[in-house]
Amino acid sequence: MSQSHTYTVAVVGATGAVGQKMLETLEDRNFPVHELKLLSSSRSAGTKVVFKGQTLVVEEAKPESFENVDIALFSAGGSVSKSLAPEAVKRGALVIDNTSAYRMAEHVPLVVPEVNEADIEHHQGIIANPNCSTIQMVAALEPLRNSLGLNRVIVSTYQAVSGAGNEASEELRSQSQAFLNGEDLEANLLPVKGDQNHYPIAFNALPQIDLFQENGYTFEEMKMINETRKIMHSPELAVAATCVRLPFFTSHAESVYIEVEKSGVSVDDVKQLLTNAPGIVLEDDPATQAYPTPLSAAEKRDVFVGRVRKDLDNDHGFHLWVVSDNLLKGAAWNSVQIAERVVANGWL
Amino acid sequence: MSQSHTYTVAVVGATGAVGQKMLETLEDRNFPVHELKLLSSSRSAGTKVVFKGQTLVVEEAKPESFENVDIALFSAGGSVSKSLAPEAVKRGALVIDNTSAYRMAEHVPLVVPEVNEADIEHHQGIIANPNCSTIQMVAALEPLRNSLGLNRVIVSTYQAVSGAGNEASEELRSQSQAFLNGEDLEANLLPVKGDQNHYPIAFNALPQIDLFQENGYTFEEMKMINETRKIMHSPELAVAATCVRLPFFTSHAESVYIEVEKSGVSVDDVKQLLTNAPGIVLEDDPATQAYPTPLSAAEKRDVFVGRVRKDLDNDHGFHLWVVSDNLLKGAAWNSVQIAERVVANGWL
Structure with missing residues (x-):
C-alpha cells in the first residue's frame, strides 16, 4: 500500500493527555490522514481542537461514529475501549487501543514496533499498545x-x-x-x-x-x-x-x-x-x-x-x-508508529 | 556511667542542614549536655543559635576549640573532619564523624546502633556515622x-x-x-x-x-x-x-x-x-x-x-x-544515638 493512500482516522479520547499527543504526533509525522474524527465522552464533546491549521469539533463517541473509519486510536479509558472497540471493528476499522482492556487477550497483538512488529500481521481488528512503563x-x-x-x-x-x-x-x-x-x-x-x-x-x-x-x-x-x-x-x-x-x-x-x-x-x-x-x-x-x-x-x-x-x-x-x-513513546507515538507500520506493510 | 554525668559537647558544622538537626535532636532527647560548643567555618562564625532557650554564638572551629570537649559531633564536610578530627582526639574528645572521611578506615567503627552497636567499644577516638542512604x-x-x-x-x-x-x-x-x-x-x-x-x-x-x-x-x-x-x-x-x-x-x-x-x-x-x-x-x-x-x-x-x-x-x-x-536517622539522630550508646555503656 503506497503513501499516496490516505485514511480516515478516529481519535477516541481526543481531549485527554494522550489524545492531544496523538494529534500532535499524527501532524508531526505527516501521517496520511484523509479525514480526522475526534471523539470523546459526552462531557468533552463540543471541545474545539486545531489540527493542521483546521479547527475540528470533538463529537461524542458512539457505535455509529466508526462508520467509514479506517484506523481508530483509542485512549479514553478501559471501559470505553471495552464497549466501543468491538463496535469499531464490526464497522471495519482497525483499532489501536492504548488502554489495558485487551492487552493480555490471547488473539490481540501487544506491540512495540522495535520489538515485535511482525505480531501486527496476525491482528483480528484490535492491536494493543502496551503500558507506558x-x-x-x-x-x-x-x-x-x-x-x-x-x-x-x-x-x-x-x-x-x-x-x-x-x-x-x-x-x-x-x-x-x-x-x-x-x-x-x-x-x-x-x-x-x-x-x-x-x-x-x-x-x-x-x-x-x-x-x-x-x-x-x-x-x-x-x-x-x-x-x-x-x-x-x-x-x-x-x-x-x-x-x-x-x-x-x-x-x-x-x-x-x-x-x-x-x-x-x-x-x-x-x-x-x-x-x-x-x-x-x-x-x-x-x-x-x-x-x-x-x-x-x-x-x-x-x-x-x-x-x-x-x-x-x-x-x-x-x-x-x-x-x-x-506520553510519546509510552503512548501516542507508539500507537501512531503501529499505525505507520500497518500502513507501510499493508496490514490494515 | 550514670545519667547524672553531663558532657561538654561540640557540634562542628552547627549551621548546616545536619548540624541544625543535631542540635534539635540533642534537645529532643535531653542528652546530658553540660556545655555546648557550636563550631563552624569562619564564614558562618558569629551566627546566633538557640539551644534549650539559650542563645549561643557559633565560633570558628580551630584545634584549640576542642580543649575540654568530651564528645565532638562533626558534620562540616570531609576536609574539615580530616584536618580537625585528629586535633579533637588529641585533646581527649571522642569524635562522631558524619562525613565520609574515616568511614572505610580500618580502625574506625562505622556504626548503626541497631546493627553493630558492639563495634563502638573498639573505637580509637573516632566513630564514623555511615552515609544516609x-x-x-x-x-x-x-x-x-x-x-x-x-x-x-x-x-x-x-x-x-x-x-x-x-x-x-x-x-x-x-x-x-x-x-x-x-x-x-x-x-x-x-x-x-x-x-x-x-x-x-x-x-x-x-x-x-x-x-x-x-x-x-x-x-x-x-x-x-x-x-x-x-x-x-x-x-x-x-x-x-x-x-x-x-x-x-x-x-x-x-x-x-x-x-x-x-x-x-x-x-x-x-x-x-x-x-x-x-x-x-x-x-x-x-x-x-x-x-x-x-x-x-x-x-x-x-x-x-x-x-x-x-x-x-x-x-x-x-x-x-x-x-x-x-537528616535524622540518616545523619543527626544516628550520630546522637551513637553518643547515647557511648554514654550508656561507658565507652567514652
Whole structure:
C-alpha cells in the first residue's frame, strides 16, 4: 500500500493527555490522514481542537461514529475501549487501543514496533499498545535479549504524573504552589483516581500506581511483568517490578537491573548494542556527566539509556537507566508508529 | 556511667542542614549536655543559635576549640573532619564523624546502633556515622540477615535534596517557583556542588549523587556497597546500587530487592521480623493503601518499611520500600544515638 493512500482516522479520547499527543504526533509525522474524527465522552464533546491549521469539533463517541473509519486510536479509558472497540471493528476499522482492556487477550497483538512488529500481521481488528512503563523498558532490553539472552529483569520506576492524565498534572501544579506558599496540600486524585485514599504528590513519592492486586503488587507492577513477557515472547522471563509515582510532569525513568545469559559481556558490548538499536539513544558518559533525565527526554520520541554499568559481583548483571517521554513513546507515538507500520506493510 | 554525668559537647558544622538537626535532636532527647560548643567555618562564625532557650554564638572551629570537649559531633564536610578530627582526639574528645572521611578506615567503627552497636567499644577516638542512604537500608535489612541470611541486595534510591545541604533545598525551592511561573530554570549546584555541570532538579530526576568513580559508579553508590558490607560484617555480600536525586526536600526512599538464604520464607515471616526490629516501623497494608512516603516519614526518627512482597519467580527474593528522614536517622539522630550508646555503656 503506497503513501499516496490516505485514511480516515478516529481519535477516541481526543481531549485527554494522550489524545492531544496523538494529534500532535499524527501532524508531526505527516501521517496520511484523509479525514480526522475526534471523539470523546459526552462531557468533552463540543471541545474545539486545531489540527493542521483546521479547527475540528470533538463529537461524542458512539457505535455509529466508526462508520467509514479506517484506523481508530483509542485512549479514553478501559471501559470505553471495552464497549466501543468491538463496535469499531464490526464497522471495519482497525483499532489501536492504548488502554489495558485487551492487552493480555490471547488473539490481540501487544506491540512495540522495535520489538515485535511482525505480531501486527496476525491482528483480528484490535492491536494493543502496551503500558507506558513497559514500552520503554522492552525497547531498551530487546537488543540485549536478542544478542546476549536475558534471564532476569528487576526494575524500579520513577514515573511522571502525566501518566495519570491532565488532572494529575494539574494536581501536582496546584499542590506544588501551595507547598511553596506554606499552605496545606489538598490531595483529591493521586495515587489512583478511583481508590479510597489520596496522598500529596508534590515534593513526595508515592509507591503505588494503579490499584493493589490480591498478591500485594499493584496493577502497574503486574502490567510490567505480564506485558514484558508477552511482547518479548518470553513467557518464562523472570520480571520483578516496583512502580513509584514522582513529582514531575513528563517522562518515566527506570532503574533496570538485568542478568544476561552470555558470560564475559562488557559494558562496551552493551553500549554498542544499544547504539545500534532502533529507537534507542545512548546518553552515557560519566566524564561529561552525560545521562538522560525526565526533563531532557521530554517531547522526544526516542528511548534514552544511560548509566550502563556492570554488576561488580555478578558477571551476568548490568544496570541501565532508561528514560522516555511517557506520553510519546509510552503512548501516542507508539500507537501512531503501529499505525505507520500497518500502513507501510499493508496490514490494515 | 550514670545519667547524672553531663558532657561538654561540640557540634562542628552547627549551621548546616545536619548540624541544625543535631542540635534539635540533642534537645529532643535531653542528652546530658553540660556545655555546648557550636563550631563552624569562619564564614558562618558569629551566627546566633538557640539551644534549650539559650542563645549561643557559633565560633570558628580551630584545634584549640576542642580543649575540654568530651564528645565532638562533626558534620562540616570531609576536609574539615580530616584536618580537625585528629586535633579533637588529641585533646581527649571522642569524635562522631558524619562525613565520609574515616568511614572505610580500618580502625574506625562505622556504626548503626541497631546493627553493630558492639563495634563502638573498639573505637580509637573516632566513630564514623555511615552515609544516609546506607543507614536506613542496613537498619531494615539487619533483622532479616540475622534470621534468614542475606545473599544479595539490589537497591535503587529516591533521595531528597537536603542530603546535599541547605543550599540544595534552596535551589529546589527557587527552581520550582520559577518553573511554575513559566520562567527558565537556573541550575548552579546539583547534582554535585563541585562537579562541572549542573542540571535542574525541579520536576526532574538526576541519576547522579556525588562524583563519578573510575568504574562508572558514583561515589554515593560505592558508599552504599562498601559501607553496607562493613557495617554488617559481610565483606562478601553482593550489593548493587543505583542512586537518584529527586525533587523533594526531606527523607530518602529506597526500592530494595533482596535474596535471603533460607528457603520457603513468606511475606508474613518478613513482616513479623520487621515488626519486632528496633528502630523499624512496618507500614504495610495494601487494603488501606498504607505505605511510607517521604512526606509521612519526615521529622521522625524511625525507619519505615512498606510494600513487602515476595518475588513471583524466586523463592528467595523479596521487595521492600524503605523510607526515613535523611537528616535524622540518616545523619543527626544516628550520630546522637551513637553518643547515647557511648554514654550508656561507658565507652567514652
